[in-house]
Amino acid sequence: MERPLTVLRVSLHHPTPGSATFAYVPPQLEHDTSPLLVGRGPDAHLRLQLPRLSRQHLSLEPYLEKGGARLAFSLKALSRKGSVWVNGLTLRFLEQVPLRAVNRVAFSGIQMVVRIEGGTSLEAFVCCFHLSPSPLIYRLHAEETDERESVPQEQPPPGSGQ
Known part of the structure; x- marks a missing residue:
């Protein structure tokens, strides 16, 4: 009897309309328990076409918690030139953080x-x-x-409730 797979529902957004950024994103991807690589390189499992993105920018890493019966996940920053923001934390090269049930990443x-x-x-x-x-x-x-360029964050429009 097969056991049901853990599902990661991943929503993606980039502000450039009609860009080719997500040209290689499949609707669904089944993966073993090795790290899932995100980047612009040919070896990335999730390929995103952005010149500022590293070939291997980050990874989603499944693991089994001590005494756990289900897969847990962490996110690891793999880029030397850029940072990754996860749930309020800024990760630099080779830093990682465990993921929660819902995670915001930029x-x-x-x-x-x-x-x-x-x-x-x-x-x-x-x-x-x-x-x-x-x-x-x-x-x-x-x-x-x-790290190479500082981009000010946009504020939400007035009255958006955010």
């Missing part, structure tokens, strides 16, 4: 929300990708910039 102008729906399989997981035409994050609680 890097190189991309906004990403990762929702984890736990399954019981310890051998694989599946990512379901959704491309959002609307911004996913309105207020960053930590600075999300690339």
Whole structure:
């Protein structure tokens, strides 16, 4: 009897309309328990076409918590030239943070929300990708910039309630 896979529901947004940023994003990707690489390189499992993005920018890393019966995940920053913002924390090269049930991530102008729906399989997981035409994050609680250039964060429009 097969065990249900953990599902990562990943919503992605980039502010450039009609860009080719998400040209290589599949609707769904089943993956073993090795790190899932995100970047612009040919070896990235989730390829995003942005010149400021590193070939391997970050990874989603499944692991089994001590005494746990389900996969847990962490996010690890792999870029030497840019940072990754996760749930209010700014990660630099090789820093990582455990993920919660719902996670807000920003890097190189991309906004990403990762929702984890736990399954019981310890051998694989599946990512379901959704491309959002609307911004996913309105207020960053930590600075999300690339080290080479500082980009001021936009404030939400007045009356948006955010």
